[in-house]
Structures are given as C-alpha cells and as structure tokens.
Amino acid sequence: MDRRSFIKSGLIAAAVGATAGPEAIAREAGRQAAREQRAKGILNYNPNMQYRPMGRTGVSVSALGFGMLRLPMKGGHVDFEQTTPMVRRAIEGGVNYIDTGRVYLGGESEQAVGKALAGGWRDRVYVTSKMPWWEMQSADDFEKFFDQSRRAIGTDVIDFYHIHMIMHCGWNDYVLPYRLIEKMERLKAQGKIRFMGFSFHDSLQLFKRVVEYTPAWDFCLIQHNYLDYEYEAGVLGPKYAAANGMGLAVMKPVRTGFLAHLPQGMKDALASTCVSKPDTEWALDYLWDMPEVSVAVSGMGAMADVEANLGYAAKARPNMLSHAEREALGAAVYAYRHAPGHIDCTGCYQCIPCPANVAIGYIFAYVYNNYLLHGNMERAMADYTVSMSPVQRGDPASSCTGCGVCMAKCPQHLDIPGLLAKVKQTMGK
Structure with a gap:
C-alpha cells in the first residue's frame, strides 16, 4: 500500500468510527469511491451540492444556479463589493451555473459576473448570457451584442447563450426574419458558445412551436413555480423540453420574491400538514422535486440568501416531496386563488x-x-x-x-x- 492509499484508508476508518467493523469500512470506502468517480465529470464538484444532467449537453449543473438580476444595489448601481464575495461563496459551495444577461441591471450584471470571476474563478463555472431581440436595429446587431457581452464578462466563450425572452412578437418579428437561430448555430460552430438555447415568456402553444422549430436547441430557460401551474409554459413545459432532450433551467422560482415572503393565509395552508420549512425552501423544493428540472436559477440579494440557498440545495433530490408536502403546496395555491x-x-x-x-x-x-x-x-x-x-x-x-x-x-x-x-x-x- 502506497502512502496516499494508507492515508486515505485511515481517513475512511475515522469517518465511520473507531469501533466500526470491516464491513462498515468497506461500505464507506465504496461510497467514497462513488463520490470521487462522480466528481471527475462534474465542474466545480462539491459533495454538499447536488448536480443534475443538463439535457443532451453532456454536462452536469448544480441544482442551484446564481441568478445575477437581483443583486445588492448602492446608489442605483450594483454594489460590486458585496456581490463578488456572494458569487464566490456560492461557487465555493458547489454552484457551477451563473446566469446573467446583456440588459440585466443596465448592463452592470454582466460586469458583476466579470469582476466576480476574475482571478481564476471563471474556470469553475458555466456562464450564461442572453441576446435581447427588442434592442436590435438590424440583424448585424446580433454578433455586436454577443461580443459586447463577452467583453463585459471577460470571457472568450459563453457556455450557455440564449435568445432572450422569446414571445409572440419577438419570435415573428425578429427571431425568424433576422435568422437568429442560424446565427446562434454559427457561433456554436465557431466555438464561441458551447450550447444554444432560449428564454421564454409566452403560451405553451408557442413554446411547443419554438422547441420543435429546430433540433439544434440544447436547453431552455422558463419561468415556473408552484403558483404558476398553467402560467406561460406551465407545468407541461418542463416535460415537453425534457422529452425533446433539452436541458431545463427555471427562473423566478420564488416569483420575484413573492413566494419568499408569503401572506399569512398561504403560510397557514403550508403549515396545515405539519411540515415546517422556510417559505423559500418550499418554493425551491417544488422545482427540485421535478426530475425534468436541471437547475433552479435563484436571484440572491445578500450573503444570507446565498447561505440559506446552499443549505436547501444540499438536500435537493428528484421526487423529494412527500404526499403531505404536496398536499400542503396544493392548500397554499387554493388559499392564493381564493x-x-x-x-x-x-x-x-x-x-x-x-x-x-x-x-x-x-x-x-x-x-x-x-x-x-x-x-x-x-x-x-x-x-x-x-x-x-x-x-x-x-x-x-x-x-x-x-x-x-x-x-x-x-x-x-x-x-x-x-x-x-x-x-x-x-x-x-
């Protein structure tokens, strides 16, 4: 036995206890080997974070993503001094998915990502950004906007690039006539983006048409939470995306903060089945319960939000909710709608x-x-x-x-x- 193996066996024995028998030590060694094997294929792996496959992309993303839209502000601008430690703490906790967009916070969101990922942190995460069709004056703006985003973030390659906020007017008046999908495919062929997708705000019918328009989509980003069962792509959107091999990111899991600070009637409904959780954890658990969801992208405005969300993500599992928990969520929706x-x-x-x-x-x-x-x-x-x-x-x-x-x-x-x-x-x- 070499020195490294000797030390490792000693650590395993210590982990299961001094009086543990050979079988317990062997089981722990097997679990440790499995964890190490998983870690080999996962960017920024941390045993306290859960990871999920991102559709056909072949990569695994953290169950929790850092949404860079609701950042701490100071004097009407992003407070970079607060934001950078928050992003890096999330990365230390195993987050490997950072979501931003060209128009977020007047362009300062992409700058915040660039500042937070400087000094080697970029290599530990997948970075997303988005192309806003409504700001385009001509088809030539596509590559111009893309290059501006790359420079703001400080990266040569954007891992997940979206056509931002597809809806009926954008799809019909910009995406199709400006041939934006073909332009995305060209960026991917050139190695400037790794994966192409879209974010979405419209009906399920349009969502299906967009998904079916090309097999080139790798992923999508939709809005969903336990209140919005039928809103926009609704609960069927994740299933439809997964059935087409796409990775699925979900934005606004706490409905822009509404589900993080519930009115008393909804709190009472959630407490009715004697399951006690913070409001935010209920909202995130609803999404993580769905096997189709790859990553829940959560906006975090303070370090306390980062720490809390890392704690919730450590427990995230597909099919994690009990029957009683699902009943409680149903009761909360009933209270909202009545x-x-x-x-x-x-x-x-x-x-x-x-x-x-x-x-x-x-x-x-x-x-x-x-x-x-x-x-x-x-x-x-x-x-x-x-x-x-x-x-x-x-x-x-x-x-x-x-x-x-x-x-x-x-x-x-x-x-x-x-x-x-x-x-x-x-x-x-």
Whole structure:
C-alpha cells in the first residue's frame, strides 16, 4: 500500500468510527469511491451540492444556479463589493451555473459576473448570457451584442447563450426574419458558445412551436413555480423540453420574491400538514422535486440568501416531496386563488396578441393578484411598470379599447375588458 492509499484508508476508518467493523469500512470506502468517480465529470464538484444532467449537453449543473438580476444595489448601481464575495461563496459551495444577461441591471450584471470571476474563478463555472431581440436595429446587431457581452464578462466563450425572452412578437418579428437561430448555430460552430438555447415568456402553444422549430436547441430557460401551474409554459413545459432532450433551467422560482415572503393565509395552508420549512425552501423544493428540472436559477440579494440557498440545495433530490408536502403546496395555491377579489386568470396567454397590445395575462396573474395578497402598491407598480416594457410584454390596462376580441379566446370566460377597467381604477393606469 502506497502512502496516499494508507492515508486515505485511515481517513475512511475515522469517518465511520473507531469501533466500526470491516464491513462498515468497506461500505464507506465504496461510497467514497462513488463520490470521487462522480466528481471527475462534474465542474466545480462539491459533495454538499447536488448536480443534475443538463439535457443532451453532456454536462452536469448544480441544482442551484446564481441568478445575477437581483443583486445588492448602492446608489442605483450594483454594489460590486458585496456581490463578488456572494458569487464566490456560492461557487465555493458547489454552484457551477451563473446566469446573467446583456440588459440585466443596465448592463452592470454582466460586469458583476466579470469582476466576480476574475482571478481564476471563471474556470469553475458555466456562464450564461442572453441576446435581447427588442434592442436590435438590424440583424448585424446580433454578433455586436454577443461580443459586447463577452467583453463585459471577460470571457472568450459563453457556455450557455440564449435568445432572450422569446414571445409572440419577438419570435415573428425578429427571431425568424433576422435568422437568429442560424446565427446562434454559427457561433456554436465557431466555438464561441458551447450550447444554444432560449428564454421564454409566452403560451405553451408557442413554446411547443419554438422547441420543435429546430433540433439544434440544447436547453431552455422558463419561468415556473408552484403558483404558476398553467402560467406561460406551465407545468407541461418542463416535460415537453425534457422529452425533446433539452436541458431545463427555471427562473423566478420564488416569483420575484413573492413566494419568499408569503401572506399569512398561504403560510397557514403550508403549515396545515405539519411540515415546517422556510417559505423559500418550499418554493425551491417544488422545482427540485421535478426530475425534468436541471437547475433552479435563484436571484440572491445578500450573503444570507446565498447561505440559506446552499443549505436547501444540499438536500435537493428528484421526487423529494412527500404526499403531505404536496398536499400542503396544493392548500397554499387554493388559499392564493381564493383571496377576496382574485381574478381567476391562469396566465395561459390564449388572449394574446391583443389588438391594443395589452399584457392581459401578465397584468392579471402576475401583478394584480399578487397585489391583492401583499398589499404593497410600490412593489406592485414596480412589477407593472419597471418589469414590463411595451415591447417585451405589452401595454397597461388603460390601453384596452373594449373591443372584446379577447373574451372569445379566454378558457376561463372572464370579462376581460371589465376586469382591466378594475385594474386601471386600482393601479391608476
């Protein structure tokens, strides 16, 4: 036995206890060998992190991804001094998936990634970024935007590159006419990106069309959480992506913070089956329970968020929820949907495109219903105005002309013009 093997056998024996027999030591040695074998193929492997296959890409990603959109701010700008230690602590904890985008935080998100990954940290993670079609003036902007992102991040290669926020207007007016998919394929052939994909904000029907348009997609990024069972791609989106061999990243697992600070009625519902967890852990566990989910991309605004999420991710497993936990989540959804004044919109987006470009499903399902429960007008208006641009999602309720075209399309048979008038009266626009 060489010196290295001797030391290793001693450490294994110590791990299982001084009085353990040969069988226990052998079992622990087998587990240790399995862990080491797994580590060989996983970037930035840490035994306290769980890893999952990213579809057909052949790489494994951490169950928790660091979303670089909701960073600590100072004077209206990213607080780089706070952000860099947070990102590096996440990497030390085994996170290997860093998600950013050209338009995040006025471009400062990509800069924050570059600063955090300087000095050798870049080699330990997969970096993503996104190409915003709505900022393009011509097809030539594609490579210009890509090169600007690479320089901001400080990398030659972007591992996972997205067409950002595909929705009906972007798909029809930019992605297809500008031949953006072919441009992505060219970047991949040149070795400038490793994997190509898209992020998505529209109906399940469009999601299916986008997935089926080309077998070249390696992955996608969708919004999903336990409240949004039917919203956008919904619960069927992950299954459809997985069935087509794609890796799946999920954004907004805590619904832009709503599921991290639940109203009392939803807290009571989750506690009804005597399972006790922090609000954020409930939300992340719902996603990690789904075998199709490769990585849950979570925004983290403080070091405490990083530490908490690393602790939750250490326990992440497919099919991890018990029957009682699933019942509790169902009770929480029921409490949300039966709040006084709740608009029974699932966010299925059957009603769009609207002739007046009103963002109907987003306004009902994501802005107004949230406001009814948290009661914070400032936060609601941020979701309504800052997070929604006319190009990306649509216009406010005040733009409704009352034409009624939407009513024939609504599976819930909602009086959409009447409800939009109610939103306008409440929100002021």
